Amino acid sequence: MVDGGAPEPSLIPHGQPPAYFTFAALSRLGVPHATTTRHCPGVLSFAEPISPANPSPPFRADAVTALARAGLDLARVAYAKQVHGAAVARVTGGGFAGIADGLVTTARGVPLAIFTADCLAIVLYDPAVPALGAVHVGWRGTVQGAAQAAVVALEALGARARHLHAAIAPSIGPCCYEVDEPVIGPLSAAYDGWQAWARPVGRDRFMLDLWAANETLLAHAGLDPARIENPRRCTACTEDLYSYRKGNRGRLATVAALP
Numbered sequence: 551m552v553d554g555g556a557p558e559p560s561l562i563p564h565g566q567p568p569a570y571f572t573f574a575a576l577s578r579l580g581v582p583h584a585t586t587t588r589h590c591p592g593v594l595s596f597a598e599p600i601s602p603a604n605p606s607p608p609f610r611a612d613a614v615t616a617l618a619r620a621g622l623d624l625a626r627v628a629y630a631k632q633v634h635g636a637a638v639a640r641v642t643g644g645g646f647a648g649i650a651d652g653l654v655t656t657a658r659g660v661p662l663a664i665f666t667a668d669c670l671a672i673v674l675y676d677p678a679v680p681a682l683g684a685v686h687v688g689w690r691g692t693v694q695g696a697a698q699a700a701v702v703a704l705e706a707l708g709a710r711a712r713h714l715h716a717a718i719a720p721s722i723g724p725c726c727y728e729v730d731e732p733v734i735g736p737l738s739a740a741y742d743g744w745q746a747w748a749r750p751v752g753r754d755r756f757m758l759d760l761w762a763a764n765e766t767l768l769a770h771a772g773l774d775p776a777r778i779e780n781p782r783r784c785t786a787c788t789e790d791l792y793s794y795r796k797g798n799r800g801r802l803a804t805v806a807a808l809p
């Protein structure tokens with residue numbers, strides 16, 4: 551915060567309407583990155599799934615051009631078929647990385663892409679190695695420990711959890727994410743402290759805060775909470791974004807590369 555001024559916004563829009571957002575914290579660290587909005591053309595939708603049989607790149611020319619402005623070379627992008635699991639793929643270059651919900655690398659300039667429309671995309675960065683990770687985390691990924699798995703995969707590349715910077719991309723917030731037993735059952739079985747993340751709103755119904763859950767889980771994995779940037783921007787509340795729960799079938803791409 552600047553003395554006497556407004557707090558610095560942690561999520562910065564680019565374009566009018568914005569084609570993508572960037573995180574102030576990752577920009578300060580010099581990490582090229584972006585989270586696209588519904589105004590960014592050329593990001594393939596859920597109707598065009600990535601499949602191992604047909605792993606064509608998930609970006610068309612319009613998106614390649616838009617994200618070049620963010621310093622990202624999508625000709626080298628790495629991406630995976632995401633399955634709401636906790637597998638993490640190490641990538642050394644661009645292209646299809648198989649079935650995984652996390653990607654990690656020490657290769658400079660290789661953008662890691664995660665696709666969401668309510669789930670969290672979390673970027674993890676250790677400037678000392680340097681090493682970079684990106685992970686897709688919905689409620690299933692939270693139950694399975696996808697964010698923690700990405701931290702462990704980065705540690706295997708020489709990163710230290712205490713050195714990691716994390717940024718949580720726009721995703722569904724506790725304002726809009728009502729869940730019931732099919733979600734709360736597995737979550738409560740996985741984590742004793744789950745009540746801290748779920749506000750009761752009726753008989754067996756809760757507003758779930760996956761942001762708080764994953765901030766806590768990342769801290770338990772060894773991250774410094776002060777290095778976890780979370781703008782708490784809700785996909786269902788923000789017109790510029792896509793929300794699967796609201797019936798959108800477009801996808802947001804969160805992309806980051808090692809500088």
Ligand SMILES: [Zn+2]
Pocket residue numbers: 722723724725726784785786787
């Ligand atoms: Zn909301």
